[in-house]
Amino acid sequence: MAEPALSIRGLTKVYANGFEALKGIDLDVAQGDFYALLGPNGAGKSTTLGVVCSLVQKTAGSVSIFGIDIERDFARAKYHLGVVPQEFNFNQFEKVLDIVLAQAGYYGMSRRVALPRAEELLRDLGLWDKRNGTAMMLSGGMKRRLMIARALMHRPKLLILDEPTAGVDIELRRSMWSYMRRINREEGTTIILTTHYLEEAESLCRHVGIINHGQIIRNTSVRELLAELDTETFLFDLDKPLNYTPSIQGFEVHQVDAAQLSVAVQRGQSINDIFAALSEQGIRVASMRNRANRLEEMFVSMVEDGRAESHEKGGRS
Amino acid sequence: MNFTQTAVALWTLVAKEIRRFTRIWPQTLLPPSITMTMYFIIFGNLIGARIGEMDGYSYMDFIVPGLIMMSVITNSYSNVASSFFSTKFQRSVEEMMVSPMPNWVILSGFVLGGMARGLGVGAIVTVVSLFFTQLTIAHPLLTLLVIVLTSALFAVGGFINALLGKKFDDISIVPTFVLTPLTYLGGVFYSISLLPDFWQSVSMLNPILYMVNVFRYGFLGVSDIPVGWALLAIFAFIAVLFGLALWMLENGKGIRS
Numbered sequence: 001m002a003e004p005a006l007s008i009r010g011l012t013k014v015y016a017n018g019f020e021a022l023k024g025i026d027l028d029v030a031q032g033d034f035y036a037l038l039g040p041n042g043a044g045k046s047t048t049l050g051v052v053c054s055l056v057q058k059t060a061g062s063v064s065i066f067g068i069d070i071e072r073d074f075a076r077a078k079y080h081l082g083v084v085p086q087e088f089n090f091n092q093f094e095k096v097l098d099i100v101l102a103q104a105g106y107y108g109m110s111r112r113v114a115l116p117r118a119e120e121l122l123r124d125l126g127l128w129d130k131r132n133g134t135a136m137m138l139s140g141g142m143k144r145r146l147m148i149a150r151a152l153m154h155r156p157k158l159l160i161l162d163e164p165t166a167g168v169d170i171e172l173r174r175s176m177w178s179y180m181r182r183i184n185r186e187e188g189t190t191i192i193l194t195t196h197y198l199e200e201a202e203s204l205c206r207h208v209g210i211i212n213h214g215q216i217i218r219n220t221s222v223r224e225l226l227a228e229l230d231t232e233t234f235l236f237d238l239d240k241p242l243n244y245t246p247s248i249q250g251f252e253v254h255q256v257d258a259a260q261l262s263v264a265v266q267r268g269q270s271i272n273d274i275f276a277a278l279s280e281q282g283i284r285v286a287s288m289r290n291r292a293n294r295l296e297e298m299f300v301s302m303v304e305d306g307r308a309e310s311h312e313k314g315g316r317s
Numbered sequence: 318m319n320f321t322q323t324a325v326a327l328w329t330l331v332a333k334e335i336r337r338f339t340r341i342w343p344q345t346l347l348p349p350s351i352t353m354t355m356y357f358i359i360f361g362n363l364i365g366a367r368i369g370e371m372d373g374y375s376y377m378d379f380i381v382p383g384l385i386m387m388s389v390i391t392n393s394y395s396n397v398a399s400s401f402f403s404t405k406f407q408r409s410v411e412e413m414m415v416s417p418m419p420n421w422v423i424l425s426g427f428v429l430g431g432m433a434r435g436l437g438v439g440a441i442v443t444v445v446s447l448f449f450t451q452l453t454i455a456h457p458l459l460t461l462l463v464i465v466l467t468s469a470l471f472a473v474g475g476f477i478n479a480l481l482g483k484k485f486d487d488i489s490i491v492p493t494f495v496l497t498p499l500t501y502l503g504g505v506f507y508s509i510s511l512l513p514d515f516w517q518s519v520s521m522l523n524p525i526l527y528m529v530n531v532f533r534y535g536f537l538g539v540s541d542i543p544v545g546w547a548l549l550a551i552f553a554f555i556a557v558l559f560g561l562a563l564w565m566l567e568n569g570k571g572i573r574s
Contacts, residue, residue: 015574050574053415057573075318075417083415089408098336105329106416108322150412 003067004028005080005158005190006052011061013047013214021047023214024061029207031066031157034184035192036201036222039211040303045194046086048211049160053083065158079107082156084147086163086194092136096127099135100150107154114153121149124179141172148176152183159183161193165200173197177204198296202226212303233291234271236261239284248277262291318417326418327426334430338396345396345434346441349388353442356384357449360506372508372539381446382533383505386467388442390500390525391492393435393468397427397475398488405479410572420566424476424559431472432465439464452536459544460535466551467528471496473558480562480571499525504533509541524554 006029013022022044029035039045050056052063054074063070065077090099097118104114122128125145130138138146144164151159161180165173181204183189195201201208201222208225210218218225241258251274252264263274271288278285318326338345357377365376372379404410413423446452454460474491482488503525509517520526527547534540540547565571 053411055411055414055573057569075419078415078417081415083411085408085411087408089411091404091407091409093340098333102329102333103412103416106326106413106418108318108325108417110325 002031003064005031005033005066006192007064007067008048008052009062011048011051011063012059013044013051013056014059021214022051022058022061025211025214025216027209027216027219029190029192031190032184032188033190033207034180034205035190036205036208037192037194037211038198038201038208038299039194043211044214045211046162047214049083049162049192049194053081053085053160054078055085079154080157082151082154082159084144084151084159084161084164086166088143088147090135090143090146090150093134095132095134096122096138096146097131099146100153103150104153109154117153117155118149121152125149126175141168144168145176148179155187156189158190158192161191163194163196165195165197173200180204198299210299210302217302230267231264233262233264234274235289235291236263236274236278236285237287239286242283246278246281246283248274251277318419323419323422326416327422327429330413330418330423330426331429331433334396334400334427335433337400338430338434345392346438349392349438350441350445353384353388354445356380357446361449372510372537374537374539375450377450378537379508379533380506381450381452382536383503383529385439385442385446386464386529386532387500387505389435389439389464389468390471390496390528391435392438393431394471394475394478394496395488395492396434397431397472398478398482398492400430401427401476401479402482402485402488405482405572406485414572421563424473424562424566427476428469428472428559431475432468435468435472436464439468454536455538456535460532463528463531463535463548463551466548466555467532470528470551470555470558473555473562477558477562477565480565482571496525499523500529502526503529504541505529524550527551 006027008025008027011022011025011027012020014020025044025048027048037045037048047056051058052065052070054070066080068077068080070077094102100118100122101111101114104117105111109117118131119128122131125148127138127142127145127149130142135143135146144166148161148164164180165176168176177200180191180193184191191204193201193205205222208218208220208222209216235256238259238261242255243258245253245255246261247253248263250269254262256262265271265274275285361377361380365380368376370376401410404413443452475488478488478491502520503523504520509520509526512520521542527542527550530540530542531544531547531551534544
């Protein structure tokens with residue numbers, strides 16, 4: 001069996017102020033996977049990835065990249081790794097082309113080899129026309145794409161993206177998704193993504209890990225996770241406002257406003273029954289949609305369960 | 318990394334550093350040239366004419382080596398201190414940390430970049446001095462060796478300062494309150510033989526005195542202190558500071574949480 005692209009065992013991180021950010025994380029990401037690491041702010045996502053990228057010093061545990069223990073041969077492991085961090089981390093006064101060429105140079109790529117690669121990536125990511133401008137002249141979305149181009153210069157087999165589409169408009173986000181899908185599918189690049197846009201994770205990723213309070217609370221396929229979803233909430237936009245909340249037998253109905261109803265649908269129930277009940281009451285539906293995307297509902301319920309659990313534990317101590 | 322890859326990585330870093338200080342030449346290369354021209358005019362020409370000879374040489378000839386050395390020290394130090402601190406501040410140090418580049422290459426790249434600026438400014442000041450005096454160099458190889466070693470030493474010092482610095486103020490404290498006084502008191506403008514015995518002994522604790530004197534020996538063939546000891550001291554300082562800087566990098570001091 002092929003070595004996992006990333007294997008983490010018993011990873012612990014205690015910061016100097018005593019805060020235990022990671023409490024013994026175990027995680028495997030298979031080669032070629034598109035993996036989402038999800039969790040609320042402060043859950044430990046960036047710390048985990050920081051250790052993998054050598055930006056954070058671990059307290060205990062082990063990390064292997066394509067079977068190479070970072071403790072033993074970090075330099076060799078780093079050749080397989082490309083990193084797109086959450087914050088912009090390039091010199092704003094440098095030219096776009098110089099930034100990507102310098103990164104290639106740090107990996108030992110000569111300018112002769114790096115220049116065509118830089119052109120290919122900057123063209124793919126729509127930055128070739130900006131190559132001679134300084135990075136500070138780029139828009140937020142362009143800066144994010146510049147970091148993706150920089151991370152891919154040395155053709156890493158594992159790409160880590162820490163909130164790559166934060167603050168990026170929808171159109172650009174979708175074009176970045178299609179680019180990430182392409183390199184995952186065509187070049188076989190394993191991608192690990194953290195994001196707060198759960199629609200992004202649901203749309204792109206095959207597997208998902210949910211981290212909360214420094215522990216992995218779920219690690220499974222997106223499909224399996226969604227199959228566990230017991231309840232989905234749908235919003236019904238009505239063609240006329242109502243001054244009462246209609247009742248539908250077997251469903252929990254809330255009136256969001258005069259012209260919108262929110263209905264919770266349990267697994268096994270049919271949306272057809274809602275339409276039928278509303279029609280019987282002379283209520284016409286103009287449109288319908290999910291209140292949140294499905295992964296988001298699952299994520300929120302799991303994180304809230306975790307929160308309730310930790311409150312209970314806190315109450316006992 | 319194999320030898321070629323390491324050489325490419327090192328050159329990438331050095332070229333980047335050289336590109337940085339040449340791009341902002343009005344901040345990096347022009348000011349020291351103007352300041353040193355002022356020193357030559359005021360101290361060398363106007364006041365120096367009244368002082369007469371120092372250690373058997375005209376005052377202008379006496380201060381030229383010291384002023385070149387002062388420029389090299391200040392610029393080698395401040396180039397690395399400000400460049401590496403900015404790299405930390407803008408987090409672009411992460412570009413290097415995630416790469417397979419060994420720590421000694423990162424350190425050497427910044428140090429060589431700092432030396433390029435220090436020695437570049439030294440060359441400019443030397444050219445400026447030719448408008449005021451005729452330079453003769455008694456021991457050219459020794460002169461070159463001392464200036465290169467001194468530049469390396471202070472570039473490493475600047476790197477350590479930047480690693481330890483948490484805010485921009487932290488990288489101006491050492492040049493202002495340590496380097497400048499030690500340089501002025503390091504025999505740039507006077508021979509320590511003019512001082513009373515007690516202050517001569519105190520001056521011997523100043524490392525910059527040794528560098529200025531050996532450098533002046535290279536030019537004029539006169540020194541207040543033994544040349545061999547001074548060279549040994551410079552080598553020892555470089556070895557200790559380079560080792561310390563490397564240890565700090567390996568352990569992520571100032572750059573890893």
